[in-house]
Amino acid sequence: MRILIVGTGYVGTTTGLIFCEMGHQVTGLDLDERKITALQDGILHFYEPGLEELLLKHVQAGNITFTDNTKKAIKENDVIFICVGTPKQEDGSADLSYVKNVAQSIGKYMKEYKVIVTKSTVPVGTAELVAEWVKSGQKEKEPISFDVVSNPEFLREGSALYDALHPDRIVIGTTSEKAKVTMRKLYQGFQCPIVETNPKASEMIKYAANSFLAMKISFINELARLCDQLGINVNDVSKGIGLDHRIGHHFLKAGMGYGGSCFPKDVYALLQTAKMNGIPLTILEKVVHVNAEQTLYLMNKIKQGLGGDLAGKTISVLGLSFKADTDDTRESPSLVLIDNLLKAQANLKVHDPVVKLIEGTYPLGPHCQQLQSVAETVSDTDAVILCTDWDEYKQLDWMAIKLLMKQPYIYDGRNMINKAAVEALGFHYTGFANH
Incomplete structure (x- = not known):
């Protein structure tokens, strides 16, 4: 399966590399050119035990590539994971501006059906907002169909690689049967309970x-x-x-x-x-x-x-x-x-x-x-x-x-x-x- 990871931070990079391990083709998208250059050279821009070795392995094998070309990345991938930051605002709420920008870009550049997955930690109700933002980004007279799935991560910093390879559970949040089929196929190699909700x-x-x-x-x-x-x-x-x-x-x-x-x-x-x-x-x-x-x-x-x-x-x-x-x-x-x-x-x-x-x-x-x-x-x-x-x-x-x-x-x-x-x-x- 062709997977796009938007955001190459701690969650995005770990998620992308685990999908490489499961045999998928992954593209990492980020607007920070320095990060993209480093990752393409097999260099991790944060510290996480065991992850840099895995990165180098899959870069050299051609299983993962990194780019800052948003239009091309969205058009060429079937499943899009949103893994951007949701920092705390002054009132304690999550800042969803990065998620919104990604969703609108997906709507702007998509040419066929996509499964859009929120991996970032987001407030209750964000999946509905993402759907609205994707629609607002679409310019075609005939809107292109898509589904939004909530698929939270449960990674511990310092143990992210182990947690990603041996999850306690996988949570899939969607009301679309078509999206469920895609997500089940994506995670079929994992031996853990899957919570569908x-x-x-x-x-x-x-x-x-x-x-x-x-x-x-x-x-x-x-x-x-x-x-x-x-x-x-x-x-x-x-x-x-x-x-x-x-x-x-x-x-x-x-x-x-x-x-x-x-x-x-x-x-x-x-x-x-x-x-x-x-x-x-x-x-x-x-x-x-x-x-x-x-x-x-x-x-x-x-x-x-x-x-x-x-x-x-x-x-x-x-x-x-x-x-x-x-x-x-x-x-x-x-x-x-x-x-x-x-x-x-x-x-x-x-x-x-x-x-x-x-x-x-x-x-x-x-x-x-x-x-x-x-x-x-x-x-x-x-x-x-x-x-x-x-x-x-x-x-x-x-x-x-x-x-x-x-x-x-x-x-x-x-x-x-x-x-x-x-x-x-x-x-x-x-x-x-x-x-």
Whole structure:
């Protein structure tokens, strides 16, 4: 099948390459010439384990090509996936301007029946809007038929390749039998449940899934505060409740809170949809509130441990991305904490195995510098804060680090290292209810 992927970001590129793996011919369309050139050379413009090797494989085999020629790409492909960004607006709603532009372009250039698939995360009712936008782009006296399908992605950054190859489920939202036949054929090689429903339900499934996972994170984080007060190890609680198959152990690890490009945006978008329809989602509102407080909770622990005043203190921050195995810093709790530390007039030395901050942009400056190695970062510092659970940080030689530091304080924002082991080395360790 000839498939067009519009938008060559994280979702679009991963989706396109998986269809290549399933034997389809794929074209990636993007208006950014630099991205197109890099991808055509087999170079990924973002970090995702295993994906660049797959890209190079299919570029060399001729299974995927990249272009900025919108007219030609739309005319030559049967199924069109819309994988463009839907960023959060000031009121929390999703910005659909990129989706609208793509839909109108499809209407303008299509010459025969197309199946148009929204892969981007979009609010409930967007499939109907896409249909209207495609029609508005058509200029022929006799409109050309098409179908719009909602087919949300459920990829985890850092594990996108595995998730795409081994999905828990595939959701297909359409009322068209013709489109269903096409989508079934497209996904016939996958061994997982397929949920066939209408577009609105499909769109809601995506938002509900991410919001529920965000809720699990905020639940265990708020519970960790009580465990802290009661002297209970929240890791034991997480294990004890996670073994209940009705609950599950995923997303029950206490820490600095969620971030990234999906959870914050999707939770806000669902809250905005609820507000517009006069149905308050009070539990979800609390989820957002707890998440926003979590870095402040850690900040207070840091202040207490270092004598209350952080002015002039030198602190190392390990990890900038919102989670391991990605270079995504959007809504990263690490950057929120860095902002608060700088406001408290601390001097910062930061490190990340993948993320490279751009010189001259915030937070880099006279009081915040990024260094190439962990050793340089922790040298002569009063405390080290672990903000991202990279494997590199889990395997650190803490005795060697202690010898480099001015004061032996560790603040574990991800409950990722062995408290007893580092305390035995003479460190003052603080995590989230990690008693």
